[in-house]
Amino acid sequence: MSTSPTARRGNAVGDAWVIARRSLKHIRRQPEMLTDATIQPIMFVLLFAYVFGGAISVPQGGSYKEFLLGGIFAQTIVFGCFGIAIGLATDRSTGAIDRFRTLPIARSAVLTGRALAAVLIGLLPIILMSAAGLVVGWRTHTGVLDVLGGYALMVLFQFAMTWVGILMGSLLSTPQAVQGVAFTVLFPITFLASTFVPVDTLPGVLRTFAEWNPTTSLSGALRAQFGNPDVVAGTSDAWPLQHPVLYTVIWALTIIAICAPLAVRAFNRATGD
Template identity: 50%
Template sequence: MSALAATASDSWTITKRNLIKVKRVPDLIVFATLSPIMFVLLFRYVFGGAINVPGGLPYAEFLLPGIFAQTVVFGATVTGASIAEDLQKGLIDRFRSLPMSRSAVLIGRTVADLGLNAISIAVMALTGLVVGWRVRSSVGEAIAGFLLLLLFAFAVSWVMALVGLLVRTPEVVNNASFIVIFPATFVAITFVPLEAFPSVLRPIAEWNPVSAVVQASRELFGNTLPGFPQTDAGSLENPVVYTLIWMVALLVVFVPLAVRQYLRTSTR
């Protein structure tokens, strides 16, 4: 068996192990789905009436792509916390004793979390349809929108994998991730239009990769209007391309860093 085939086989084994764990601990799925449902209902019915979207776009259609993006980014933090937990419990040492690819542990973890994010998006999409969200584009574009969200989450998962290997305690991973990701998802066009930001924060919101993911999703789902948002920022004029650039950059930088850190950690 070639090295690539062996890595793929080992990665699939670890992926199945992580997914079986979710099956045995249903709380993970429950809380992963309740949180996005809560955000959808909260912003749709509590804040939706106070937020004006230029052009008369229904707020539900403006909101859902933003909720999708926020949820998958937060969902990627599970990768770091899970790896830190495995380190804490000594599971990584057991994997090290097995004749398996070293990168398989990280690949299996990130792919399994990709599956959890897919479940969360499916639940949110159904909730969105109930509260008034509609897809105005073609089936192919809608599928591309969902794939773009999941692939961006996959790239962020590798960042969180490195964090989990460096920090090594789930609680610190969660706290550190919250400090960075919470402002990153709110200083973006996730819940409010770009025009609502003060001049100091507007450039940050324009070039925030989360804004690009949100805008790309809105365009692919048909949840936007011509000339909206009003900006000259290339990140929002070509959001799909900008998002793909970010995804590639994150994977190119953080996959080798995470694998190298895993090798260092597992040999301690």
């Protein structure tokens, strides 16, 4: 009795792209989100460069502005998980996810579409910060491949943080809850690190935390890739500080390996009944 629908069969990639385009439109229409992704990173670069730039000196010499950029890239990338978490929690609380689930789409499309959009949106602050950095005097001193490697590392870490965001957005039921958790967890993680200051000034336990903190290693890895001054050599022999790129890649892959399955499970459970 049932007539066959005239629509074509879909595919998971096409579905994900439709969902990703939706997120890209969202970001354009939410001034506060757009500010987070554009003006805020530029402001951070300018503020830190000119406010702290004079007060903090890099122990081994070198420009604080050059030291700063690696840290500020790292901080922004870690905080990047925040947007996707809020978006997902909002979709759950408004019933948008339910609507998607009654459509004949691949179930994975909702998450992969969001993740794809998050990575694309995440490129925006990276580009703007690079430009702002160049304006205040940041320069790279390595070959093209090293620099590209640095940017690739950022995208990889951003992709990893996307899964952290999906996990948060699936576990926490309201955008407000996401906001609360994100700030209490992400602020210490990004500040107890070599993001803005050399870690060797920190007292005992905090110093150890900072040394093993992936934000520190990401900052350090980027400084190494770009040939910018870091504060590691000679001041600390912690393994992560000696091998920042490797340690950062291990972190990114570990986050993806752990958070992606957990996030998919949490999302399916949160939207199942």
